[in-house]
Amino acid sequence: MKKIFTVLSIAIIIVGCGGADDNDIYSDGFDRNALLINITDNIIIPAYNNFSTKTNELENTIDQFIAETNQNNLDLVQTKWLDAYMAWQHIEMFDINMAEEINFRKKMNSYPANSSRIELNVLSESYDFNDPNHYAAQGFPSLDYMINGLQNGITIYNGADGGKYLAYLKALISTINFNTNEVKNEWISNRDNFISSAENTATSSLNKLTNDFIFYYEKGFRANKIGIPAGVFSGSKLPQNIEAYYHNISSNNTSKTLALEAFTAINKFFSGVHFNNSTEGSSLKEYLNYLNATDDGDTLSNVIIATFNTAEAAINDLDDDLMNQINTDNYQLLVTYDKIQAAVPLLKVDMIGHLSIDIDYIDADGD
Amino acid sequence: MILSVKKYINAYTDSSPLVVFRIGFGLMMLFSIIRFWSKGWIEKIYIEPSFHFTYYGFEWVKPLGDKIYVLFILCAISSALIAIGLKYKLAIITFFLSFTYIELLEKTIYLNHYYFICVLSFLLIFLPLNSSFSIDNLINNKKSNSVPRWTIDSIKLMLGIVYIYAGLAKINSDWLLQALPLKIWLPSKYDLPIIGETLMQENWVHFAMSWGGMLYDLLIPFLLLYKRTRTFAFLLVVFFHVFTRVLFPIGVFPYIMIISALIFFDAKFHKKIINILKKIINPISKRLSQINIQNVKFYSNKKIIWVLAIFFILQLTIPLRHLSYNGNIMWHEQGYRFSWRVMLMEKLGYTTFKILDNDKNQFFYVQNEEFLTSYQEKQMSFQPDFILEYAHFLGKHFKSKGFENIEVFAESYVSLNGRRSQMYIDPEINLLNIKDSFKNKYWILPLK
Numbered sequence: 001m002k003k004i005f006t007v008l009s010i011a012i013i014i015v016g017c018g019g020a021d022d023n024d025i026y027s028d029g030f031d032r033n034a035l036l037i038n039i040t041d042n043i044i045i046p047a048y049n050n051f052s053t054k055t056n057e058l059e060n061t062i063d064q065f066i067a068e069t070n071q072n073n074l075d076l077v078q079t080k081w082l083d084a085y086m087a088w089q090h091i092e093m094f095d096i097n098m099a100e101e102i103n104f105r106k107k108m109n110s111y112p113a114n115s116s117r118i119e120l121n122v123l124s125e126s127y128d129f130n131d132p133n134h135y136a137a138q139g140f141p142s143l144d145y146m147i148n149g150l151q152n153g154i155t156i157y158n159g160a161d162g163g164k165y166l167a168y169l170k171a172l173i174s175t176i177n178f179n180t181n182e183v184k185n186e187w188i189s190n191r192d193n194f195i196s197s198a199e200n201t202a203t204s205s206l207n208k209l210t211n212d213f214i215f216y217y218e219k220g221f222r223a224n225k226i227g228i229p230a231g232v233f234s235g236s237k238l239p240q241n242i243e244a245y246y247h248n249i250s251s252n253n254t255s256k257t258l259a260l261e262a263f264t265a266i267n268k269f270f271s272g273v274h275f276n277n278s279t280e281g282s283s284l285k286e287y288l289n290y291l292n293a294t295d296d297g298d299t300l301s302n303v304i305i306a307t308f309n310t311a312e313a314a315i316n317d318l319d320d321d322l323m324n325q326i327n328t329d330n331y332q333l334l335v336t337y338d339k340i341q342a343a344v345p346l347l348k349v350d351m352i353g354h355l356s357i358d359i360d361y362i363d364a365d366g367d
Numbered sequence: 368m369i370l371s372v373k374k375y376i377n378a379y380t381d382s383s384p385l386v387v388f389r390i391g392f393g394l395m396m397l398f399s400i401i402r403f404w405s406k407g408w409i410e411k412i413y414i415e416p417s418f419h420f421t422y423y424g425f426e427w428v429k430p431l432g433d434k435i436y437v438l439f440i441l442c443a444i445s446s447a448l449i450a451i452g453l454k455y456k457l458a459i460i461t462f463f464l465s466f467t468y469i470e471l472l473e474k475t476i477y478l479n480h481y482y483f484i485c486v487l488s489f490l491l492i493f494l495p496l497n498s499s500f501s502i503d504n505l506i507n508n509k510k511s512n513s514v515p516r517w518t519i520d521s522i523k524l525m526l527g528i529v530y531i532y533a534g535l536a537k538i539n540s541d542w543l544l545q546a547l548p549l550k551i552w553l554p555s556k557y558d559l560p561i562i563g564e565t566l567m568q569e570n571w572v573h574f575a576m577s578w579g580g581m582l583y584d585l586l587i588p589f590l591l592l593y594k595r596t597r598t599f600a601f602l603l604v605v606f607f608h609v610f611t612r613v614l615f616p617i618g619v620f621p622y623i624m625i626i627s628a629l630i631f632f633d634a635k636f637h638k639k640i641i642n643i644l645k646k647i648i649n650p651i652s653k654r655l656s657q658i659n660i661q662n663v664k665f666y667s668n669k670k671i672i673w674v675l676a677i678f679f680i681l682q683l684t685i686p687l688r689h690l691s692y693n694g695n696i697m698w699h700e701q702g703y704r705f706s707w708r709v710m711l712m713e714k715l716g717y718t719t720f721k722i723l724d725n726d727k728n729q730f731f732y733v734q735n736e737e738f739l740t741s742y743q744e745k746q747m748s749f750q751p752d753f754i755l756e757y758a759h760f761l762g763k764h765f766k767s768k769g770f771e772n773i774e775v776f777a778e779s780y781v782s783l784n785g786r787r788s789q790m791y792i793d794p795e796i797n798l799l800n801i802k803d804s805f806k807n808k809y810w811i812l813p814l815k
Contacts, residue, residue: 200555200556227732232731232732233732233733235724235727235729235730235731236729344717345717345780345788346788348715348717349715349716349788350782352715353551353785353788354551354785355555356551356554356555356713357555
């Protein structure tokens, strides 16, 4: 009898201890909070502030265009649209919390734009931007269609249905600003909460940031900007699927410029470089170095950065007009894709392995 | 020799350890099914995926859609019946069949723990766990307070096999000489209170836990067998399993092992537990004790001995089958499953598939998320038989889409225990030409 109670009570004590929880700031010696603070305060929030300034400026030029619908004002809209689109490249990877909740990324940058859906929406004047069927009828790609893609745009805006087109333009930009404010304000109000969540669970800030970064590199960057147009997933090339398709027709360089800007954002995030200047702070790079992640004599972080650089150089070497590159010599794009791809196993396997980040929560016994 | 075997087979002992084991097993199973259900894993694992990975030889096990819930309910009811000892034989057979079917449905969630339950429940079919303190006793109006010794010993033997093979598997250079993968896992547990930032970061702790774990597995069955060390050993069992539960997401398994280890205690110990249970159900038991149940001698079917002999020979040989393959078993994983290799490796992979269309002379890559859930993709990416099965699935899928003359190639990178990731599958080999078998998988590139 006595024995049973001894055994049971010890078991209960041990189980009880296991369940204990406290709110100390955790670390394995590496200061994860410093990493989160640097990424949040010096990259994410400044990038959002910059982005929302740009989208507000865009809205102002659209208002001006609505007031005075002429080619000169349309040109202004096009310029401000590109500015905002460039700024967007710095925040697309942070698909976290509010952004994830409201499907911000999909609403802002699903391309190719669904032009027939847009036309339908314009004329019917009834649509729900929260409906997934309308993701490709809003955001930057749809603005691209509306301001760069309409043939004889200015005559349409001044034509019989001009008012409807202007109204849709206004609806697009005000939705962008509404959503952006929601996400930006949450980053600011939730900042303290976000940076203090440094534990190692599937829902902690660092794990989410890292997973989203890798997901973005693989999908938003590698697949959407290069892989899909090059036909990597379809066998046949899809040049109309490049980013900023309509603007690229006249500029002959928009898609490549946006891709390179996105790569700058990727490099800055990985190395913890501030959004507004070139100061370097705590980052995944620093964390990997701290963990002594080496790779055939070199550090894993160096290998990753070198792979990034090779990929970036390959994009740089492409024709300024990606559309032209696809149509004339798509092989170069496939080679570039492979060079971008080379970083994926390094991030997904080697980096995640070293950080030992929990991705899925399900019972496992390590086999 | 023959005489002593005969003598052993005919030896009888008190049945109460079997009773406690039955109740513990039934309740643990009931709890783990409810837990599995409440976490939404039935939906996530058995209903959401459009494609399921199956075991070699069991491809005929087909998903049931929503009807899978019926199987879980059946499994839960039979667990409860086992615990109370009502229609025991029918209940344990039902449990074994339903549980095993569920496990066979999806290879991605293979866990040694689940396999242990399949094997154990098969064994329990042949053991008289309802011989006393069961509802069956009331219905049949007879009980057996003593049972053949081998019935209890066979459970001990099964547990011994699990521990000793788990211990033998830990005798490898990664585990003992480099404290891998614990060196990777433990520091990432920095968020544990008290020990997280201190002990879990220490090199000597990683080594102590590696060696300690190996010695624990190898010695614990013997420490439990001898009366003098038994209580100490049981405390070790509790400590070890609870500690692993705190460190790793291994579900209910630690508790199952703790409850199972009670079987090593003698009848006196179990009678005390039964007496406590009797007190708890006092009002009913008073009335029950007035019913006069006949105590009869338990006779076992001699054929059962032969079934169990074959069963244990298989249990002893299956974990050794990896010896017929060359190379690092953690890398090629041939003979890895069903061998009590637990917590031995940190393996991560990234595998994509290239479909070559010979008619159009062009190729494209598959986006795995179109067919697999993230968990399936993760598991598929570093296990060769998964990669092969999925490649064949892709072949069938694209042939049905009108691509007639295609070849499927894997581009796979895998990292084992913190080594730099390296190419895993020969990228030049058309996987559609490979049939899964027990033959050496030559298309796995060797670990550098």
